[in-house]
Amino acid sequence: MIRKIMSSLLLCAFAAAASAQTPAIALDAAVRTGKLNNGFIYYIRHNETPKNRAQLYLVNKVGSILENDDQLGLAHFVEHMTFNGSRNFPKNSMMNYLQSAGVRFGADVNAYTGYDETVYQLPLPTDNKELMGKGLQMVHDWAQSATLDPAEIDKERGVILEEKRLGKGAADRLQQQYYPLLFNRSRYAARNPIGTDAILKNFKPAAIRQFYHDWYRPNLQALIIVGDVDAAAMEQQVKTLFADLKNPAAEKKRPAYTIPLTGKNQFIALTDQELTGTIAEVVIKHKAPAMATAADYKSLLIRQLFNSMLASRFAELSRRPAPAYLSASAGIKDFLGGLDTYRATVRVKPGELKKGFTAMWYETERLKALGFNADELERAKQNLKEQLENVYRERDKNPSENYVQEYLAHFLKNEAAPGIVGEYKLMNTFLPLIKLSDMKALTDNYLKDTNRDIIITAPADAQKQLPNQAEVNKWIADVKSMPVQPFGVQKLSSALLATEPVAGKVVGEEKDSAGLITTLTLSNGVKIIIKPTGFKNNQIVFRGFSAGGTSLYNDNDYPSAANAASIIAAAGVGNLNASELDRFVADKELEVRPFIAERYQGITGGSSVKDFEVAMSLVYAYLTQPQKDSSLYLSMMDRSRARYLNRANDPGSVYNDTVAAVLGNNNIRRTGPSIKKLNMVNLDRAYQIYKERFANAGNMTFVFTGSIDIAAAKPVLEKYLGALPRTVTPDQAKDLYIDIPAGEISKTVYKGTEAKASVLLVYSGRYDYTEGNNIFFDALRETLNIRLLETLREEESGVYSPRVELSTAKYPDAKFSLTIQFGCAPVNVDKLVAKAKAEVAALVNQGPEPANIAKWQAEWTRQRELDVNENSWWLNYLVDKVQTGDKPDGYLKEQALVQATTPAAVKMIAGKYLENGNFIKIILMPGQ
Structure with missing residues (x-):
């Protein structure tokens, strides 16, 4: 549930106040927004894609950056605890209620904690007034009424430590070393949202209660509701329900933390024995521009065009014979702490770091010296215009989630949210005005020789070959002194088709x-x-x-x-x-x-x-x-x-x-x-x-x-299609007789330095492939998944997210495989495997609990309501029916089969297929 800030996202949002020189872009008129007396902000918008659904988001300007030294990881811990008991939903009753209504944990209801924000997501059916009412109450409880029960806290420690364990490895070890440099040793360098083992294991309940009391308050919160709702009526409900949220009497100031620009250049070269390749990254930091006025929007378009043209150049270079690197990319990207970056990355062949780095950096120097050309700019404009026009053409079918993301950025980052029509007008106004001189000004502004970090990571056996800072600076200086050639743009010299088709009928x-x-x-x-x-x-x-x-x-x-x-x-x-x-x-x-x-x-x-x-x-x-x-x-x-x-x-x-x-x-x-x-x-x-x-x-x-x-x-x-060639004899696929092996097999792989294990359990065999059996087996999969969440996660606190997957095939021979996967501490492998097998045995011997069948039925029904309104679902569904030889109207019967599914039917499937003697266990353990 933690979002890593270092993911490579195209720059699209900035945190800044509106410029005094030009008027601010107005908020989309279709959204109702307001601020209650306690400072709580709301955004409410009617939208019918999808119908009978609404997205509810609770957004908090609260993240790990606000933690005291004795609270590291507790912003994220609070996020977990809000699901584990609140004033109106004690212990696990919240999730039980949502599951019974067809809302899935993880896939639907979810949350994430970042450095600067914590965001909760609750998608709900709107055709159930009781559910919508309770959903609003859940959001209200998240905002200020989590119980933070000490017993539940102790149970959740293990879950969060297992979530942390999943992230351990080479990437995490390296980040711990270069983050202080990348974050200029600011507060961000010491506030990774996942926290530290020592505090997660040992903090007192008073510490998490203090964090919740200090920061979960209405003047740092917003509620976003977008969906098939009566916006006016919903606004009145929100005003009534959330008016009682209170700010602390002795309110702490919410600091606006930043990453300072020092003007210095920094360098670090690191190795790890589990890395598979050498990567060099150049990060030039820059104060993030605003996105609040019309002039800001033009600047945003300029940056998008810059990224598009640079991506096209690197794509073209990758297609040329014998490139000097495995892959390379560059562009302006979002960051945090009030900054954005120009980031250039290259992955090189073993032993060829200098060659690959030089080739990658040559493109930056070529851009600085010669800029883009008119043909590149026009092509990028056409491409961007087509993308935005397609969004405009779909404006009445825009998914609610897209609107949510706009309002989320508006609240968290003061980013303008004019809506699709407003943005389309801005695009048509400013895109034609952008010139090569604008691109040159942007390049000069971002591609500086200061505030530059160079980060190199490589396998351990490359340690002796890695350069120091002086050597890399010499490489950059040598590139600067090279003669620069204009970038050659491939032009069309002929039509697509070598010969025109002869149409059929x-x-x-x-x-x-x-x-x-x-x-x-x-x-x-x-x-x-x-x-x-x-x-x-x-x-x-x-x-x-x-x-x-x-x-x-x-x-x-x-x-x-x-x-x-x-x-x-x-x-x-x-x-x-x-x-x-x-x-x-x-x-x-x-x-x-x-x-x-x-x-x-x-x-x-x-x-x-x-x-x-x-x-x-x-x-x-x-x-x-x-x-x-x-x-x-x-x-x-x-x-x-x-x-x-x-x-x-x-x-x-x-x-x-x-x-x-x-x-x-x-x-x-x-x-x-x-x-x-x-x-x-x-x-x-x-x-x-x-x-x-x-x-x-x-x-x-x-x-x-x-x-x-x-x-x-x-x-x-x-x-x-009518002109495609035809031969006399059609082909048929051959049976290769490659089956999952029968019998019991156990295999352990010893690899890695972290104290983490991965577990895979596989049940497989021949299968009577019918629509009914497929439905019953899916019920088995989900009810087993529910039980493993309850036992392995909630009761044992031994895993973060167990996963049960089912695969069935009709051809060449009807067969199935049911897999159980989870990560855990090595010392817990045997115990948790035994628990998982016991849950399978319970399905065989007793069948699933009726309540879990009801949860699956609700989840299946609610998901199918969404599926049948997606083109991609219909494409996959119809292709599957053709390939299996089944009738394409089978979906009409599936709902009836789901509703007719009983615990006895699932028990029958479990007994028939999970007791055939085929069981494979494959474990990854740390190296010995």
Whole structure:
């Protein structure tokens, strides 16, 4: 539940007051907002995407930065404790009530603690007035009425220590060393939200109560409600309910902590034995600009264009032969403590840090010296304009969550929130005015030679090769002295298609019994299933597939077959190489990707309505006019080998590879990635396999969902899909007979230095695949998940988040696997494994508790209400039904099956499938 501040997010929000020179951007008029006498702020907006749902967020300007030295980790601890008992919801009654109403812990109700804020999230159905009322009361209780019972505190210590344990490893160890430098030894350097083991284990209840009393107060809080609600009526409820929140009589001032800019340059080089690669990062800190006025919005657009153009440059460089690094990127990114940064990052090949760093930094010096060119700027403008216009076209279908994020930033960071219409007007006003001189001014402002941190991290065996600060400064000076060449921009020299398609015809059309799904048959045998929806105004998603896949190739060819789609697609398509293709799609809303999986090959993607024909032309090109690029192929293979060279350093990778090998009987098609497998990949063979897999469209089915007009789409489908080639004999996927091994297997991997263990328990076997059994098995999965949360987390305090997953397959043989996963302390492995197995045995012998079946039924029903209004769900659902040979209207029966599910039905499934003698236990333990 903790959000790491160091994630690489594009800069989009800034904390600052409105400029005195230009008027502030008005808040979206559609939101009701106000401040109660106690200082409590609210934002309420009616929105019907999704219908019958509302998002409730309690936002606190309270985070770990406010902790005293004896309270480290207690801001986050408070967040946990608000779910473990409050005035109106004692002990675990809050979560029990929400689960019974179909609200899932973690997936729905959740919270996070950062340095400067703590945010609670509660999505609720609005068609249940009692639930909405109780939901508001829960938020009120979070705000000021947590009981903080000492017994519950002691139980929760273990849970939080297990959450902390999950984050331990190389990245955490390194962050502890370079955070003080990165945060300029400010208060942020000593206030990691997760806290310290010593305080989490030993703090007195009085310390957490003091923190809660001091900082959880209405003048630091806001309530955001967006959804299918009567905003006026909800406003009155909020005013009435939250008016009684009180600020402390002796109120502490809430300091505005910052990270000071010292003007100094800093350097640190670190190694860790569990790292797999060498990364260098240059961070130039800068005071974060405002985002409150119209002029600020123009500046924001300039930064977005800057990031877009720089990303395009690095993408272009990655496609050139033999790049000097594995990957590189740069851009202006959000930070904290009143700062943002220009951040440039490079991951290098072993032993080639100087070469990779120099090549990466050359791009910064080239930008400083020559800037961007007019063609780059125009292309970036077109791309950004298309993105924002697509948001505007969907303005009446904008998800509530998006509005919540706007208001959250408005409250926490004083960021303007004009709404979609307001932002669209601002974009149309300012985007045309942005010139190359604006980009030059931004570059000069951010790319300074002061306030610069250089952080290098590498595997332990690279220690002797790492440079010191003087050496890296010399590299930078040498780059500055190099002659700088203008960045060459790839221009389109020809049309996409080498040859125009010869269109086919629709020769058959039928509708399902409800008239909601149309199936077209084209003259070349292609079947097209279309479900038009109104969930979005401008979204079409699709997938085309046919049987075969890598299953048709022997083990020696498997690496070439498995990598064929990514290798060939990376080379470009039709008349366009990869860079030309990137330019071709830059101002379009579309995505098209070919794939070759084990039992199917095909193509997947989506587009706007306007770009639908272009998307179909790309489908035709990928399937009939692929390219191969030997230079790009050699570069891809070389970089992949370098990435895998130190893979064995990472405990997680070693463990995951062991899991894959055990569950896949050490078959080459199941084992993890390796240099040996890469060396088996052959470009010519991959190209041949790619062409073979897409030679026969007569066996292909395409599924389309979204805002597609069938009449308007028919000519396009005939032209491109109807022109795909057809052969006489259709392929069928082969059964490779790779099953999870039968019997009992136990395997322990010893790797890593931290006192942490990972546990995987697997039940598997043959399975009677029916709609009813699938529903019953899903009930088993979720009721087991509920019980493991109750036993392993709440009762034992031994894990943070156990996870139960179910996989069922109908072909080639009907089979299932049920997995239980969790992390824990090594000393607790045997005890917690025994507890988990006991819960499985209880399902076999007694069946689930009726209350847990009722919780699953409520969760399933509420989730399905959301699913059936998503284009992506319909796409996956219809593809699955075609591939399993089941009727596409089965979803109509599933609700009845769910409601008819009983504890006895789940007990039957448990007894039939979880007592077949197949049980695998794989444990990761620290190295011996």
